[in-house]
Amino acid sequence: MSVIEEAKAAQPAKTRLKVIDCDIHPALRSASALAPYLAKQWQEHLRDFGIRARDPLNGRAYPPITPALSRQDSWPESGGPPGSDLNFMRKQHLDAVGVEYGVLQPLNPSGREERNPDFGAAVCRAMNEWQVAEWTSQETRLKASICVPAEDAEASVEEIALQAKRRDFVQIFMNPRLREPIGLRRYWPIYEAAVEYDLPIGLHVGGNTGIPTTASGWPSTYGENHFDQSTGLQVGIANMILEGVFVKFPKLKVVVVEGGLAWVSGLCAHLDYYWSRLRQEVPHLNMSPSEYMKQNIWFTTQPMDEPENRLDIVDVFESVGWDRLLFSSDYPHWDGDDPNFAFPATLPKAKLHAILCENARNVYRFETR
Amino acid sequence: MERHVIAKTSEIPPGTRKLVEVKGRQIVLINTDGEYFALLNRCPHQGGSLFHGDLIGLTESTEPGCYKYSRRGEMLRCAWHGWEFDIRTGQSWCDRRTRVRTYRTAVEDGAALEKGPYVAERFNVTVEDEYVLIEV
Numbered sequence: 001m002s003v004i005e006e007a008k009a010a011q012p013a014k015t016r017l018k019v020i021d022c023d024i025h026p027a028l029r030s031a032s033a034l035a036p037y038l039a040k041q042w043q044e045h046l047r048d049f050g051i052r053a054r055d056p057l058n059g060r061a062y063p064p065i066t067p068a069l070s071r072q073d074s075w076p077e078s079g080g081p082p083g084s085d086l087n088f089m090r091k092q093h094l095d096a097v098g099v100e101y102g103v104l105q106p107l108n109p110s111g112r113e114e115r116n117p118d119f120g121a122a123v124c125r126a127m128n129e130w131q132v133a134e135w136t137s138q139e140t141r142l143k144a145s146i147c148v149p150a151e152d153a154e155a156s157v158e159e160i161a162l163q164a165k166r167r168d169f170v171q172i173f174m175n176p177r178l179r180e181p182i183g184l185r186r187y188w189p190i191y192e193a194a195v196e197y198d199l200p201i202g203l204h205v206g207g208n209t210g211i212p213t214t215a216s217g218w219p220s221t222y223g224e225n226h227f228d229q230s231t232g233l234q235v236g237i238a239n240m241i242l243e244g245v246f247v248k249f250p251k252l253k254v255v256v257v258e259g260g261l262a263w264v265s266g267l268c269a270h271l272d273y274y275w276s277r278l279r280q281e282v283p284h285l286n287m288s289p290s291e292y293m294k295q296n297i298w299f300t301t302q303p304m305d306e307p308e309n310r311l312d313i314v315d316v317f318e319s320v321g322w323d324r325l326l327f328s329s330d331y332p333h334w335d336g337d338d339p340n341f342a343f344p345a346t347l348p349k350a351k352l353h354a355i356l357c358e359n360a361r362n363v364y365r366f367e368t369r
Numbered sequence: 370m371e372r373h374v375i376a377k378t379s380e381i382p383p384g385t386r387k388l389v390e391v392k393g394r395q396i397v398l399i400n401t402d403g404e405y406f407a408l409l410n411r412c413p414h415q416g417g418s419l420f421h422g423d424l425i426g427l428t429e430s431t432e433p434g435c436y437k438y439s440r441r442g443e444m445l446r447c448a449w450h451g452w453e454f455d456i457r458t459g460q461s462w463c464d465r466r467t468r469v470r471t472y473r474t475a476v477e478d479g480a481a482l483e484k485g486p487y488v489a490e491r492f493n494v495t496v497e498d499e500y501v502l503i504e505v
Contacts, residue, residue: 071417072422073448073449335450338415338416340416
């Protein structure tokens, strides 16, 4: 019986470990707040047609039990939705947790899966401009992600070339569930650009491309759909490895965001098993699939697995690799992790330090502050 | 155990709640159908604010397709990860090893309180009103 009787006294930020948070979700104050960053014809298009993704749930994937997909104490006093008020985010998260750097992952509105390809590219451009104008230029701890309309590789490369010159951006934002498996060659120009500009691909769970969340269709419940999202990441990175993405682009860095961790070792073992028996089918692979996993792929920690015996999570960390783990909060989303509670107290300080900030510092090349 | 006066009954009608601080602890006081419940405002899972959570009923089932709904307003769902707690006992529904701290509550009128002993940190007790007390 664990009874928590007293609130743990908040420690002053200076005595805490540094935290680099690899998954923070900023939000527009309202749908129309994107308009200033769109060309005039697209402002009217946004007003008259809106975003039209391919998801059959038609924007209702996230039900009212989790309003705005967020923890219920994250609605700012200023009136916008969670994640829309920088000052409130500073107070509730950046300052409270002691964030040294935070990587923005803007989910909505999404130009990534917009059916109208030109509008999709325009929305991605606008989301990128918005991140700089309203976030990274106002708060140096925050860094942005380049939104790209991945189905149109040419437009994506153009957007990457434009934004990569700005130090505001530290990665390229993609979802794993595209119209086709993410390792196919039609997407390779994006990976080529990522290597050229030395930007990791932030592969954030999700995708509203109309491809179901499971290989056998859509589940009935929200909870199952939420879990199923991680399988999209599992098959996505398996596909990237086997298609030879990391053979062609050995320096490509992929950060798997919000997919869980415990499955990683199982996936590695499974892929290696078939590779060792069917290797001639993929002669382009110079190493086993699990070796590419250790060379090119990193994993964010949230949602942290919560084994019955809390210390079993250490075995999970060990299996993924202590240098592959990047802390993420998912703030302000409801299933987020607080770095002060998410890790066992007995974790050696050097290992915790690596997960909380040093691994991310290396992957994203953040300067020490 | 000290008894603390933490609210006037008129402040929290049925279906509402109040966040109070007693001896450095944040405590959520809840009125469900005229009964008062007090819980520590700290989810034992990751420290989320229970004050911001929803009060819901208990939905149970004996088999798929069967729903049994009861105890409306007696389960508190954490504002962060949605863990459900029974406000009568503090017991977590999904993790039987975990419960949130609860405190005994009582209602007394101002005349009775004048006799003490109690701690009224922020209240001037008047004989005309009724008050909610908790034991901490």
